[in-house]
Amino acid sequence: MDxxxxxxxLAVGLIIGFFVARYVYTRDDGAKASAQAEKNIKEIMAQQAEHHIHQTRQTIEAIENQCEALRQQVEEYDALLTQNLDDDTPRVPFYGEQATTYLRNNLKGKEKAKQKVTPDTQPRDFANAGSGLFVGSSKQSAADKK
Structure with missing residues (x-):
């Protein structure tokens, strides 16, 4: 019995010692694991921030290029306007002026040559028996009276 x-x-001491050691080591491992997780999260956030800043810089450069192109186009347009205001004669002839002159000259000649012919009778109907509009009396239709 002794x-x-x-x-x-001894057996009870080993069991109690095992659970105490397990508790102490898991608490330290939990703290280490949480510190490691926090460190990983900070690294990921730093990488995302760096990527976001890079994309923002690219966007700003694209906007600046577009603004510069727009600025050049406005300056060219302004230069064209000032050139046309300085000279009374335009450098490029206006198409409308030539077209108007051409149409005016050609339409007058065609109107003179064109004669208005209104036949008093209807055209002949070549069907065997009279059909359609050409059947009927030789009276003037309402359309011809107008």
Whole structure:
């Protein structure tokens, strides 16, 4: 019996020691794991921020290029306007002026040559028996009276 009590106490001490050691190590591992997770999150956020800044810089450069192109176009347009205001004769002839002159000259000649012919009779109907509009009396239709 003298041997049994110390062995029982030794077994109880080992069991208690095992759970205490497990608790202490898991608490330290949990703190280390949470610190490692926090460090990983900070690295990921830093990478995302760097990527966002890079994209923002590219967007700003694109906008600046577009603004510069627009500025050049406005300056060219302004230069064209000032050139046309300085000279009374335009450098490029206006198409409308030539077209108007051409149409005016050609339409007058065609109106003179064109004669208005209104036949008093209807055209001949070449069907065997009279059909359609050409059947009927030789009276003037309402359209011809107008």
């Amino acid at each position: 041997v049994l009590i110390p062995l029982a106490l």
